Amino acid sequence: MVYEILVGDKASGKAGGKTDGKPYRLELGKVGDRWECRLDGRTVDVDAIIPRPDVLSLLIDGRAYEIKREQTATDLHLWVGSARFAVELRDPRSLRSRQKSAGDEKGPRKILAPMPGRVVRLLVAENSEVEAGQGIVVVEAMKMQNEIKSPKKGIVKKISATAGAAVNPGDVLAIVE
Amino acid sequence: MFKKILVANRGEIAVRVIRACREMGISTVAVYSDVDRAALHVRESDEAYHIGPAPAAESYLRIDRILDVAKRSGAEAIHPGYGFLSENPKFARGCADAGVKFIGPTPHSMNLMGSKTSARQQMEKAGIPFVPGTSRGLASAAEGEQVAERVGYPVMLKAAAGGGGKGMRLVHTRQELRSALESAQSEAQRSFGDSEVYVEKAIVNPRHIEMQVLADEHGNTVWLGERECSIQRRHQKVLEEAPSPIVDPDMRRRMGEVAVKVAQAANYTNAGTIEFLVDQQKNFYFLEMNTRLQVEHPVTELTTGLDLVHLQIRIAAGEKLPFVQSDIAIRGHAIECRIYAEDPDNNYFPSPGKITLLLEPSGPGIRRDSGMYEGWSVPMDYDPLLAKLIGYGSDRPQAIMRLERALDEYFVAGIKTNISLFQRILGDADFRAGKLDTGYLDRLSAKTTPAAASLSPDEIKELEKIAAIAAGMFAVLAPSSSANQNGNAASDSAIPAASSSNWKQKGRSEALR
Numbered sequence: 001m002v003y004e005i006l007v008g009d010k011a012s013g014k015a016g017g018k019t020d021g022k023p024y025r026l027e028l029g030k031v032g033d034r035w036e037c038r039l040d041g042r043t044v045d046v047d048a049i050i051p052r053p054d055v056l057s058l059l060i061d062g063r064a065y066e067i068k069r070e071q072t073a074t075d076l077h078l079w080v081g082s083a084r085f086a087v088e089l090r091d092p093r094s095l096r097s098r099q100k101s102a103g104d105e106k107g108p109r110k111i112l113a114p115m116p117g118r119v120v121r122l123l124v125a126e127n128s129e130v131e132a133g134q135g136i137v138v139v140e141a142m143k144m145q146n147e148i149k150s151p152k153k154g155i156v157k158k159i160s161a162t163a164g165a166a167v168n169p170g171d172v173l174a175i176v177e
Numbered sequence: 178m179f180k181k182i183l184v185a186n187r188g189e190i191a192v193r194v195i196r197a198c199r200e201m202g203i204s205t206v207a208v209y210s211d212v213d214r215a216a217l218h219v220r221e222s223d224e225a226y227h228i229g230p231a232p233a234a235e236s237y238l239r240i241d242r243i244l245d246v247a248k249r250s251g252a253e254a255i256h257p258g259y260g261f262l263s264e265n266p267k268f269a270r271g272c273a274d275a276g277v278k279f280i281g282p283t284p285h286s287m288n289l290m291g292s293k294t295s296a297r298q299q300m301e302k303a304g305i306p307f308v309p310g311t312s313r314g315l316a317s318a319a320e321g322e323q324v325a326e327r328v329g330y331p332v333m334l335k336a337a338a339g340g341g342g343k344g345m346r347l348v349h350t351r352q353e354l355r356s357a358l359e360s361a362q363s364e365a366q367r368s369f370g371d372s373e374v375y376v377e378k379a380i381v382n383p384r385h386i387e388m389q390v391l392a393d394e395h396g397n398t399v400w401l402g403e404r405e406c407s408i409q410r411r412h413q414k415v416l417e418e419a420p421s422p423i424v425d426p427d428m429r430r431r432m433g434e435v436a437v438k439v440a441q442a443a444n445y446t447n448a449g450t451i452e453f454l455v456d457q458q459k460n461f462y463f464l465e466m467n468t469r470l471q472v473e474h475p476v477t478e479l480t481t482g483l484d485l486v487h488l489q490i491r492i493a494a495g496e497k498l499p500f501v502q503s504d505i506a507i508r509g510h511a512i513e514c515r516i517y518a519e520d521p522d523n524n525y526f527p528s529p530g531k532i533t534l535l536l537e538p539s540g541p542g543i544r545r546d547s548g549m550y551e552g553w554s555v556p557m558d559y560d561p562l563l564a565k566l567i568g569y570g571s572d573r574p575q576a577i578m579r580l581e582r583a584l585d586e587y588f589v590a591g592i593k594t595n596i597s598l599f600q601r602i603l604g605d606a607d608f609r610a611g612k613l614d615t616g617y618l619d620r621l622s623a624k625t626t627p628a629a630a631s632l633s634p635d636e637i638k639e640l641e642k643i644a645a646i647a648a649g650m651f652a653v654l655a656p657s658s659s660a661n662q663n664g665n666a667a668s669d670s671a672i673p674a675a676s677s678s679n680w681k682q683k684g685r686s687e688a689l690r
Contacts, residue, residue, distance in 0.1 A: 001653060005645040024645040028653055035653065039646060048650040054534045054590065054658055056647050067647040068534060070590035071658035078644045078651075082585060082600065083632065085644040089652055115530050115592075117557055141557040142518070142527030169530055 001028040002093075008086035023090070073112050073170035108177040109151050113167040117141035121163050128156050136174050137161045150176050178494050179203055179253045179278070184218065185243050186258030189548035189564055190472070191218035194256045197486035206250045208243060210236035212556040217548050224250055231558040237261045240268050244275045254278040254493055256486075260560065263469040266291065280493040282468050286443045290466040294337040294375050296443075300463050303442035305435055307463040308454060310377030318355040321376050325354060328378040334358055336365035337373035342412040344368060347379055380462070382614040384455040385409065386421050387467075388436035389477045391488055392446045393498045400433030401481050402507045404473055406452075407613040408602065410525065415595075415618065416602060417473035418512040419480045422573065422611025423459065429507075432461055439466060448474075448489050472515065472565070475544060479511035479569045510573040512580055516547075518561040520593035529557040533591035533658070538583035542569045542576070555592055563594065573611075577603050 004023040027038040037046045047059040054069040068079040078087050117139040124136055135147035136156070150156075154176045161173040183206040184194045195205045195218060207222035212231040219225045226246045229236035236242070238261060247255060255277055257263035266287040272279035281287075290296050297312035309328040314337055315321045325332045325348070334357055336344025344365035346357040358374060366372040384407045392398040405421035406414045420429070436451040443466065450471050453461040474485050492498070519525045535551035547564035549555065555563065566587065568580030581603050587596055602608050605621060632640070 001649070003649050003652065005648050007641045007644050007648075024642070026645055026649040028649050030653075035650065037646060037649070039642060044646065046646060046650070048654060050651075050655050053655065055536070056651055056654070058643065058647060058650065060643070060646070065643055065647075067643070067651075068536070068588055068590060069651055069658055070533065072591075076648075076658075078647050079588070080640045080643050080647070082597065083637070083640050085641065087644055087648045089648050115528055115557075116554070117529070141529050142559070142561050144527050146526055 002026070002091070003028070004090040004092050006088040006090075008088075073114055108157060108175050109154075110172050111136055111148060111150065111174045111176060113139060113148070113169055113171045113173055115139070115141055115146075116166070116168050117146070119161045119163055119165050119167060119173075120145055122159060122161065123147070124156050124159075126156055126159050130154065130156055130176060136176070139167060139173075148173060152176060179490065181206060181250065181252045181254075182280070182490070183208070183243070183247045183250065183252035183255045183277075184222065184258065185237070185255050186261055186263075187213055187216055187218055187237060187548070187559065188562060189546050190258040190260075190470075192221055192548055193546050194258060194486055195221050197484065197490065201487060201490060203490070206246065206252050208237070208246055210558075212558055215553060217550055217553070226250065231556065233261065233559065240265075240271050243268075244271055244277065247272075247275065247277045252277065254280055254490070256280045256489070257469065259469050259472055264291065264467070278493050280489050281447050282443075282445055282449065286445045287468045289443050290445075290468050292337050292373075293335060293339065293465055294373060296465060297375070299442055300439065303438055305439055305442070305463050306461070308377040308380065311375045314373035314375055315358065318358050321354055321358055322351055324376050325351065328376075331379040331381070332376050333379040334361045334374050334376055336361065336369060336371070337375060338369035338371040339365065344374065380454050380456050382457075382616045383407075384421070384423070384614050385414075385452065385464075386424065386432070386455050386461065387450050387452045387471075388432050389471075389474070389485075390436050390440045390445070390449050390451065391485070391492070391498060392440050392449070393492045394446050394495060395497050397498045397501075398437045398440050398445070399498060399500070399502045399505060400436050401477050401483065401505060403429060403432060404471075404476055405613065406473065407615050408608075408617055409615055410618050414473065414515065416512065416514055416599065417476055418510065418573075418576075419476040420507055420510065422613070423455075428459060428461075435461075435463070439463060447492050448485055472562070473513050475546060475565060475567045476511040476513050479544065479567065480507050480509055481505060482508065509569055509571050510576045511567055511569045512573075512576050513565050513567045514580065514584070514599040515562055515595075516564040516566060516587075516589075517595050518555050518563050518592050519595055521595050521598045523593075525595070527557070527561050528593035529555045529561075530592045531555075532589060534588065535590075536586065536588040538566065538586035540579075540583070540586075542579040543567070543583045544569065549589075563589075566599075574609075577609070 003026045005026055006023045025040050029036045037044045045061055049057050051057055056067040058065040070077040076087050078085050120138040120140045122137050130150045132153045134150050136150050137148050138145050139148055157177045158175045181204045182198050184191045198205045205222040207219050207225040208228045209219045210229055210231050228242040255272055262268040266284040269279045269284040294313055297307055300307050301312050311324055331349045334346040344361050346361045348354050348357045361374045362372040365374055386403050386405055388403050389401040403421050403424050404417050404419045406417045408416040439451050448470050450467040452464040454464050455461045478485055518528045520528050531554045532551055544567040549563045568576045570576035570579055584596055584600050
C-alpha cells in the first residue's frame with residue numbers, strides 16, 4: 001500500500017502540505033502479522049492495534065501514542081493527544097484523487113450542512129454570483145443561527161435547501177461553481 | 178419517606194436526581210419529549226412517560242401534562258431540577274393543589290424572590306447589604322438621573338423580572354440614561370411581559386460569589402460555604418469552584434450569616450443560593466436568590482461531604498436537618514467544568530449531533546455528572562450542557578492538576594465541545610493566581626494563544642508524522658470510521674481509495690462529474 005497523506009494544522013482545519021507543500025509518502029507492507037512502514041523513504045518501527053473503533057494505539061520505537069479518529073460531514077480529523085490534525089489520504093494510483101487534488105479551487109463545490117438543524121432562510125438565489133465567505137443559507141440549531149458560507153467565489157448553481165426544512169449533517173445545501 | 182418521585186427535567190440533572198433516588202430506595206418516574214426517547218434519563222429511570230413534542234414549551238414546560246403523569250404514575254413528589262419549571266411559582270402551586278410535594282421552596286418564597294425589586298424591598302427591611310440604587314421600578318428618566326447622581330456613575334439598569342442579561346443596560350453618563358432606560362423597558366416588556374426597570378450602581382469587574390443555604394420546614398437554616406462563579410461568558414457560568422480563592426474564614430462566616438438572614442426573611446425552605454457581587458475591596462452585596470438546586474452544586478457537595486439532593490428530598494419529606502451550623506466544615510477544594518456542545522473555535526456556536534466516540538475520565542478526585550453516551554444524538558432543541566466534570570483535591574493546585582489530567586482523558590467525537598477552553602483556563606497564570614472577575618473570560622479570549630500553541634514547531638512536525646502514519650494504519654486496519662457506518666458522513670474525503678466498495682459507490686453516486 002502506498003499513500004500520499006496531507007496533514008493540516010489545527011487552526012485552518014483543512015488538510016494541507018508539509019512546510020515544503022508536499023504530502024507525506026507512506027508505504028505500508030504486511031510482513032507476517034506486523035506492518036512494515038516507510039515514511040518518506042525512512043523505515044519506522046511501528047506496532048499498531050485498534051483497541052476500539054476509531055481509536056488507534058501506536059507503539060513507535062517504544063513510545064506510545066493514542067490516536068482518535070473523527071470523521072465529520074466534511075473532513076477527517078485525527079487527534080494525537082490534544083492536537084487535532086485535518087488529514088487527507090490519497091492513493092496515488094487513483095485517477096479520481098489526482099483530479100481532486102488538482103482542481104480544489106476549480107469546479108463545483110458542494111456546501112454541506114455541518115450539523116443537524118433547521119434551515120431558517122436562504123440568503124442568495126440560484127444563479128447569483130457569490131464571493132468566497134459570503135453567506136448562502138442560515139441554519140438554526142440550539143436556538144442559535146449559523147450562516148453557512150460559500151467556500152469559493154463563483155455562481156450558485158443549485159440550492160437544495162428550503163426554508164423551514166430540517167437538515168442532517170452532510171446534507172447538500174447548495175452547489176457553487 | 179416518599180416511595181416514588183417524578184423528575185421533571187432532562188439531561189445530566191435528571192440523571193443526577195434519579196441516582197439520588199435510587200440510592201435512597203425511591204423509585205423514579207421520568208418524562209420525555211419526542212426527541213428524548215433515547216436520552217440517558219429515560220434509560221436510567223424506573224418509569225418513563227412521553228409528554229409532547231421537542232419544543233420545551235410543548236413538553237418540559239407543560240405543567241398540566243407533568244402533573245397528569247404524576248397522577249397516573251402515583252408519584253408523591255416532584256423534583257424540578259434546574260431551569261424549566263424549577264423557579265415557576267405556578268408549578269409549585271399546581272403541585273400543592275394536586276397533592277404532590279414540590280421538592281423546593283413554597284410558591285410564596287419563590288414569588289418574593291422571583292422579582293428583583295420585591296426581593297430588594299424585602300432585603301431592605303431585613304437590613305441586608307445590597308448594591309445601592311432603587312428597590313422599586315423607575316417612574317421616569319428624571320428619577321433615574323437623580324438616583325444615578327446619588328450613587329455615582331456608571332449605573333446599571335435592570336429589569337425587575339430579568340435574567341440572562343435581558344433588559345440590562347450599563348450607563349456611563351447622564352446623557353445616555355434616558356434612551357438606555359427606554360430600550361431596557363421595551364426589551365423587558367418583550368422578554369418578560371413586564372417593563373419594570375430599576376437602577377443600581379454598576380460594580381466594575383465584580384466577582385460573582387454565591388452562598389449555598391439549606392433550610393428545613395422546622396425553622397432551621399444553615400449555610401454550606403461559597404462558590405466562586407466569576408468565570409462567565411455572556412452571563413452564562415462556565416467554571417465554578419469552592420471555596421473562592423479570595424474568601425477567608427471570617428468573610429465566609431459573614432457572607433453565610435447574611436445568606437441565612439436572606440433565606441429567613443423569605444421564609445425559605447429547601448436548598449437555595451444567595452448570589453453576591455463582590456467588589457475589589459471585598460465588599461459584598463446581595464444580588465439575587467436562586468430558589469432551586471444550582472448546576473454547580475457538586476463543588477459544594479465535595480467540599481462539605483454532603484449530598485444536597487438527598488437533603489432536598491429529606492427536607493421535602495418533612496425531616497429535620499440532621500446537623501447544625503457548627504457541624505459544617507469546609508475541606509479541600511473542588512472545581513467544576515461545564516462541558517457544553519459548542520465550538521470554541523467558531524465563536525462557541527452550538528454543536529448538536531451524533532456522538533461517534535466518547536472516552537470518559539475517571540480516577541482519583543474526579544466526579545463526572547453526565548447526560549450523554551456514545552451513539553446518542555444530542556438534540557438541537559435544548560440547552561447545550563452535556564456534562565459536568567468536577568475535580569477535587571486536598572487544595573486548589575491539586576484540584577487543578579487532577580482536572581487537567583481528566584480533561585486530557587476526556588474525548589468526544591462527532592460533535593464539538595468546549596473541553597479545550599478548560600485546558601486553556603486551567604493553564605492560565607491569572608486563573609492559577611486566583612485573579613478572577615466577570616471580565617476574566619473576555620480577557621483570556623483576547624490573548625490569542627490556543628492550547629496547541631504551547632507546542633514548538635518541531636514538536637508539531639513530529640506529531641504531524643505520527644498523524645500521517647496513523648492515517649495509513651487506520652486505512653489498512655479499519656478503513657471505515659464508525660461515523661461513516663452510520664451513513665451520515667459525506668463522500669468527498671479521499672478515504673474510499675482504501676475502503677469498501679460500498680463506500681466508493683456512494684462516493685461515485687454523489688460525485689459531481
